[in-house]
Amino acid sequence: MRKPLEGIVVLEFCQFLAGPSAGLKLADLGARVIKIERPGKGDACRQLAIKNLFIEEDSLLFHTINRNKESYAADLKNPEDLKLIQQLIAKADIMTHNFRPGVMEKIGLDYPAVQTLNPKIIYATVTGYGNEGPWVNKPGQDLLIQSVSGMSYLTGSKEDGPVPFGLSVTDIMCGNHLTQGIIAALIKRAKTNKSVLVEVSLLESALDVQFEVLTTYLNDGGQLPERSAVKGSAHAYLSAPYSTYETSEGYIALAMGDLKTIAELIGCDISPAYTNPADSFENRDELLLLLGQKFRENTSQHWLGLLESKDIWCAPVLDYKAATDLDVFKNMEIRQQLDLGNGSSLYTTRIPMQIDGQKLFARKAAPKIGADNDRINLEFELK
Amino acid sequence: MKPLEDYLVVDFSQFLSGPSASLRLADMGARVIKIERSGVGDICRSLYTSNVIMNGESSVFHAINRNKESFEVDLKNPEDCKMVRELLAKADVMMHNFRPGVMERLGFDYASVQELNKDIIYASLSGYGVEGKGKGKPGQDLLLQSVTGLTWLSGNADSGPVAMGLSIVDMLAGSHLAQGILACLFRKAISGEGGRVEVSMIESAYDFQFETITTFMNDGGALPERTAKNNANAYLGAPYGIYKTANGFVSLAMGSVPVLAVLLECEALQAFTDPAEAFTKRDEIKTILAEHLLSRDTACWLGVLEPADIWCADVLNWQQLMEHDGFKALAMIQEVEMKDGYQYQTTRCPIRIDGELLTSAKGSPKLGQDNEEIINQFVNLKTGIHESQ
Numbered sequence: 001m002r003k004p005l006e007g008i009v010v011l012e013f014c015q016f017l018a019g020p021s022a023g024l025k026l027a028d029l030g031a032r033v034i035k036i037e038r039p040g041k042g043d044a045c046r047q048l049a050i051k052n053l054f055i056e057e058d059s060l061l062f063h064t065i066n067r068n069k070e071s072y073a074a075d076l077k078n079p080e081d082l083k084l085i086q087q088l089i090a091k092a093d094i095m096t097h098n099f100r101p102g103v104m105e106k107i108g109l110d111y112p113a114v115q116t117l118n119p120k121i122i123y124a125t126v127t128g129y130g131n132e133g134p135w136v137n138k139p140g141q142d143l144l145i146q147s148v149s150g151m152s153y154l155t156g157s158k159e160d161g162p163v164p165f166g167l168s169v170t171d172i173m174c175g176n177h178l179t180q181g182i183i184a185a186l187i188k189r190a191k192t193n194k195s196v197l198v199e200v201s202l203l204e205s206a207l208d209v210q211f212e213v214l215t216t217y218l219n220d221g222g223q224l225p226e227r228s229a230v231k232g233s234a235h236a237y238l239s240a241p242y243s244t245y246e247t248s249e250g251y252i253a254l255a256m257g258d259l260k261t262i263a264e265l266i267g268c269d270i271s272p273a274y275t276n277p278a279d280s281f282e283n284r285d286e287l288l289l290l291l292g293q294k295f296r297e298n299t300s301q302h303w304l305g306l307l308e309s310k311d312i313w314c315a316p317v318l319d320y321k322a323a324t325d326l327d328v329f330k331n332m333e334i335r336q337q338l339d340l341g342n343g344s345s346l347y348t349t350r351i352p353m354q355i356d357g358q359k360l361f362a363r364k365a366a367p368k369i370g371a372d373n374d375r376i377n378l379e380f381e382l383k
Numbered sequence: 384m385k386p387l388e389d390y391l392v393v394d395f396s397q398f399l400s401g402p403s404a405s406l407r408l409a410d411m412g413a414r415v416i417k418i419e420r421s422g423v424g425d426i427c428r429s430l431y432t433s434n435v436i437m438n439g440e441s442s443v444f445h446a447i448n449r450n451k452e453s454f455e456v457d458l459k460n461p462e463d464c465k466m467v468r469e470l471l472a473k474a475d476v477m478m479h480n481f482r483p484g485v486m487e488r489l490g491f492d493y494a495s496v497q498e499l500n501k502d503i504i505y506a507s508l509s510g511y512g513v514e515g516k517g518k519g520k521p522g523q524d525l526l527l528q529s530v531t532g533l534t535w536l537s538g539n540a541d542s543g544p545v546a547m548g549l550s551i552v553d554m555l556a557g558s559h560l561a562q563g564i565l566a567c568l569f570r571k572a573i574s575g576e577g578g579r580v581e582v583s584m585i586e587s588a589y590d591f592q593f594e595t596i597t598t599f600m601n602d603g604g605a606l607p608e609r610t611a612k613n614n615a616n617a618y619l620g621a622p623y624g625i626y627k628t629a630n631g632f633v634s635l636a637m638g639s640v641p642v643l644a645v646l647l648e649c650e651a652l653q654a655f656t657d658p659a660e661a662f663t664k665r666d667e668i669k670t671i672l673a674e675h676l677l678s679r680d681t682a683c684w685l686g687v688l689e690p691a692d693i694w695c696a697d698v699l700n701w702q703q704l705m706e707h708d709g710f711k712a713l714a715m716i717q718e719v720e721m722k723d724g725y726q727y728q729t730t731r732c733p734i735r736i737d738g739e740l741l742t743s744a745k746g747s748p749k750l751g752q753d754n755e756e757i758i759n760q761f762v763n764l765k766t767g768i769h770e771s772q
Contacts, residue, residue, distance in 0.1 A: 160542075
């Protein structure tokens with residue numbers, strides 16, 4: 001199989017998560033991704049560790065996001081280095097950056113300048129809040145974007161106040177959008193033979209991920225989301241039984257399902273709160289409490305056996321240990337091993353996609369800063 | 384020119400995951416035809432959220448399926464299948480999210496479709512993949528969140544499992560499907576060859592957590608521990624979180640605790656001088672911060688923190704957001720119109736190409752509204768599939 005993006009060269013000036021997660025996807029789809037990094041320090045993510053986990057001098061986090069890439073160290077403020085980068089850009093297909101508005105203009109690598117170096121370049125940028133308006137200079141950071149986008153009023157229960165998603169969801173969605181935009185631009189370029197500009201921002205991605213509920217809000221007279229007051233409730237806009245529930249040992253989740261059938265099956269009297277299907281939303285809190293009381297009486301295994309026998313949409317709530325022990329985790333080969341050299345290795349996940357019936361693995365670990373300078377200088381004849 | 388102009392996508396998928404991918408392709412310029420079951424259509428048409436009905440159908444359906452056409456057919460009727468096959472013969476992409484085995488029974492599996500159209504891009508989306516005993520399980524968002532460990536990342540230590548309050552796994556899988564389709568379309572533009580793309584919600588759910596699962600796998604299997612209060616990321620130290628103020632909330636991302644202590648005039652925080660304590664004593668620090676931030680209003684705190692370049696923000700609901708000039712500058716809302724004249728507002732595609740917004744005024748289709756036009760254009764009723772090419 002020929003990987004779809006084979007032969008494409010990407011120069012990644014991005015740091016942190018949004019841009020580099022797009023670079024990772026492009027790499028796994030077959031592109032050659034070269035990180036352009038400041039000598040000495042490199043991508044700031046190299047020092048950004050979670051739980052203080054490092055592999056030699058770089059954080060595990062950096063390794064997770066930047067595997068399957070090369071690194072070229074260059075100081076963009078040094079004219080000699082800049083000259084080399086300009087030559088490299090002339091031979092690349094794509095460049096990505098997430099500098100704040102104005103930075104690339106100062107360096108001389110803004111879109112018009114790069115177009116003169118390479119009239120067929122795909123120039124892709126990530127910002128926090130777009131290129132205009134009062135927010136353009138605010139820091140484009142995930143939690144802050146979640147906070148201003150209204151997203152924090154969708155999770156948890158009413159009493160909790162705002163509850164952010166516990167992952168960098170706006171970075172990750174924005175990286176997905178960047179990937180889509182870049183590949184679409186490659187398709188466009190194949191037809192026009194001309195450069196393409198691709199722009200995404202964290203805030204637009206945060207709004208897009210809410211497109212269903214925002215559309216509801218825009219057309220229901222502007223009613224703000226009302227989360228249930230009951231702990232475990234899982235979606236402000238969905239009716240009972242949609243929730244997680246505590247059992248006598250552990251938790252289970254129930255998605256959409258006919259309440260009457262479920263109540264009969266588990267032996268729960270919901271008649272005080274339910275006479276017709278509309279009640280499943282109107283009386284959601286009462287219903288969640290009634291079901292919750294019942295589920296505490298027996299084990300997860302007991303309830304799941306009962307519910308699954310009638311094809312009710314349910315699942316156990318698992319932690320990482322159980323989640324990575326699942327058969328499907330092994331059968332689907334979610335995990336892959338990276339080769340760190342010196343006989344050591346590292347486990348991470350693979351790209352969540354199969355092309356032509358094949359899973360796309362890549363053993364190449366993240367590069368050290370400037371690891372590929374010599375080879376790239378030679379290969380691209382940079383001087 | 385939009386990037387996917389002249390491409391034809393035939394979409395058999397329903398609900399959110401698959402249709403969110405075809406929405407993206409439509410906004411990029413492709414023509415998307417929904418294949419819908421006669422009489423019923425995409426089940427999402429009647430899947431209401433908070434009982435909101437717009438022009439007879441769910442608000443969610445309208446959000447996901449604007450900018451598409453609808454071809455109403457009965458896939459158990461041979462005549463209808465013949466028409467669909469003729470359409471597929473001319474398509475660039477076909478996509479579906481049926482459970483494994485269904486398309487084989489209907490005769491629209493990859494091998495059968497390849498016979499009609501050798502270079503088609505065939506994209507499928509499942510819940511748990513097509514191998515192993517989990518393959519028939521329902522691919523539903525909350526259930527996927529639950530089995531992949533995602534519910535232990537949001538909320539506080541004593542909250543129990545907290546699901547993310549959006550169908551995030553559906554949207555991720557849809558996003559990945561769109562990426563795979565686009566990558567294969569690019570390859571096709573270069574080499575002419577078609578291809579197959581397979582995505583599953585479970586892979587997408589694990590991928591979403593690639594940072595934390597990689598940490599888990601290399602950290603001796605330590606489970607994520609959310610902070611007792613104000614948790615925003617189980618793996619980050621104080622102050623990372625959202626805090627109540629005298630009149631609202633403020634969110635604080637990464638920031639040095641001693642620096643915050645000075646700026647916020649919070650003496651109790653000054654004791655935490657060792658940077659490692661931001662993680663090891665995060666509950667203690669967050670408790671002090673939470674108490675202290677209650678004393679003044681949000682604007683007052685932002686007025687102190689923003690000039691000092693501390694990463695902070697107000698916490699807005701949609702009403703407050705949409706009133707803000709920062710939101711208005713994005714032009715994120717567009718108005719679309721259905722064929723019967725019904726108009727509604729929705730968001731636009733979040734990607735800009737060559738400085739232009741990828742907007743489209745076309746609303747969602749009524750079930751089967753485009754049958755006549757599609758049949759006239761693609762189906763040669765006299766000759767049938769084999770002669771028509």
